Amino acid sequence: MLQADGVWFRHGRDRPWVLAGVDLAVGAGEVIGLCGPSGGGKSTLGRVLAGHLRPDRGRVTVDDAAPRPRRAAHPVQLVLQQPERAMDPRWTVRQVLAATGADDAAIAALDQRLVVPSRLDRFPHEISGGELQRVNLARALLARPRYLVADEISASLDAVTQARIWTLLLEHCREAAIGVLAISHDRPLLETVAGSVVDWTPSPVGETPA
Amino acid sequence: MTALLEVRGLEVDFVQYERGLRRRTVHALTGMDLTVAAGEVVALVGASGAGKSLLAHAVLGLLPPNAVERGEVLLDGELLDAAGRRRHAGRGMTLLPQAVSFLDPVRPVGRQVRRSAELAGHPAPRRAAAEALARRGLGPEVLRRHPHELSGGMARRVLGAMATMSNPRVLLADEPTTGLPPADVRTTLGGFRAMADDGGAVVLITHELRAALDVADRVVICRDGRTVDVADPAGFSGDGAALAHPYTRALWQALPGNGFSVAEGV
Missing domain, CATH: 1.10.8 (Helicase, Ruva Protein; domain 3)
Structure with a gap:
């Protein structure tokens, strides 16, 4: 279980609290949707869960232990809305995928619906947004995560591409019992892909930890 | 009713150099058609990378020098070349760009x-x-x-x-509602409807088909640089049986709440 326990976070001592005592749990193989207004801290929570930010108070546990990403890839992988900004533009798709530590065989064995083999030696700007987002997803899956945080991954894609990406994501995550936290504004989307949807309320201004 | 803006078979190629002086041509738009009259909101939807934003930039005459255009663009019934349209950009015709950048x-x-x-x-x-x-x-x-x-x-x-x-008499709004909460989406689109009702013409480029249906008079669907279908918003209901073109139907049926299905072969 991926668990946030009373997590508090702010971007500096003199800044307001973005996360104020957040509790959240995602079970293995479970898909939880997180829906709420812009600027409310949903993405910040995603980054805290994936270990990109350290909570000021409270803790994040993965399967009842604090994650130790030094030795291997972090057990919680984050997939973001804009894949072109999540990759080095000077790297080919193959280099991007290899940076997870995966060897050639693992890359060659990837689901062809995720990464079309003919696209492996292309640069990010040479392939379409939908293809690039699938590469982004493939990269996260190559890191063999236990949990996946999908932050608005289909917000800038058309409906057909969106359905295709989510179908692939759900299929792969079900197969490997990966838990998914899906963050989006799009409630109908979350109700379709997630087992349950959590309504996110931004933390009230001026709240302080007890 | 005469069209304020009419695009007929617009094609755009980009000539690029690769490895020294070898040239290659990228066919970006291969046949775009779009008509919008005063008092209308026309939604332009389609696959990511189909050239929707490019169409808006081409109409305004904002393409870089290596672009080669074919086809016709008429503003108020007058056939204008790229330089002529550029003179109307920001005055009679404006772009609401996609990003804060x-x-x-x-x-x-x-x-x-x-x-x-x-x-x-x-x-x-x-x-x-x-x-x-x-x-x-x-x-x-x-x-x-x-x-x-x-x-x-x-x-x-x-x-x-x-x-x-x-x-402006013609507003080209490029994905004006991406990432906005539903209430703000409704306000923004309501604003476009009001502009059109006051006699303007609005081209609404969007992925959010369902929200666009509330305000659009017509829906133009494009894919791979060409217009494939022009649909009546009323046809987008139920399982989409009233939609003639297979890709239009696929877009509708792929929406969450409409089955979220991925049609094979489209």
Whole structure:
């Protein structure tokens, strides 16, 4: 279980609290949707869960232990809305995928619906947004995560591409019992892909930890 | 009713150099058709990378020099070349751009909106800028901020204020609602409907088909650089049986709530 326990976070001592005592749990193989207004801290929570930010108070546990990403890839992988900004533009798709530590065989064995083999030696700007987002997803899956945080991954894609990406994501995550936290504004989307949807309320201004 | 803006078989190629002097041609648009009359909102939807934004830039004559255009663009029934359309850009015809990156990152918002007001010929640009922002619920404190200090929703309102400053007859809105909560999406689209009802013409480029259906008079569907279908918004209901083109039907059926299905072969 991926668990946030009373997590508090702010971007500096003199800044307001973005996360104020957040509790959240995602079970293995479970898909939880997180829906709420812009600027409310949903993405910040995603980054805290994936270990990109350290909570000021409270803790994040993965399967009842604090994650130790030094030795291997972090057990919680984050997939973001804009894949072109999540990759080095000077790297080919193959280099991007290899940076997870995966060897050639693992890359060659990837689901062809995720990464079309003919696209492996292309640069990010040479392939379409939908293809690039699938590469982004493939990269996260190559890191063999236990949990996946999908932050608005289909917000800038058309409906057909969106359905295709989510179908692939759900299929792969079900197969490997990966838990998914899906963050989006799009409630109908979350109700379709997630087992349950959590309504996110931004933390009230001026709240302080007890 | 004559069309304010009419695009007939617009094709755009880009000539690029690769490895020295070897040239290659990228076919970006291969046959776009679009007609919008005064009083209409036309939604332009389609696959990511189909060339929707490119169409808007081409219509405004904003393409880089290596672009080669074919086809016809008529404004008010008058056939205009790219340079001719460029003269109307920002005056009779404006673009509401997609991203906050279209703002100058190192100048405060107030100065940029004021510049739009100046170019639109307002006698008191400073006041016009403040009023345009106030109408969109942004207070005077926003004038001093830089673009990176705005939230996504605020940035869109600033861009909206700049794009409509000259009361354009044709507005090309490029994904104006991406990432906005549903209430703001309705307000934004309602604003476009009001513009059209006042005699303007709005081209609404969007992925959010369902929201667009509430305000659009027609839906133009494009894919791989060409227009594949023009559909009546009323046809988007139930399982989409009333939709003639298979890709239009696939787009509708792929929506969450309509089955989320991925049709094979489209």
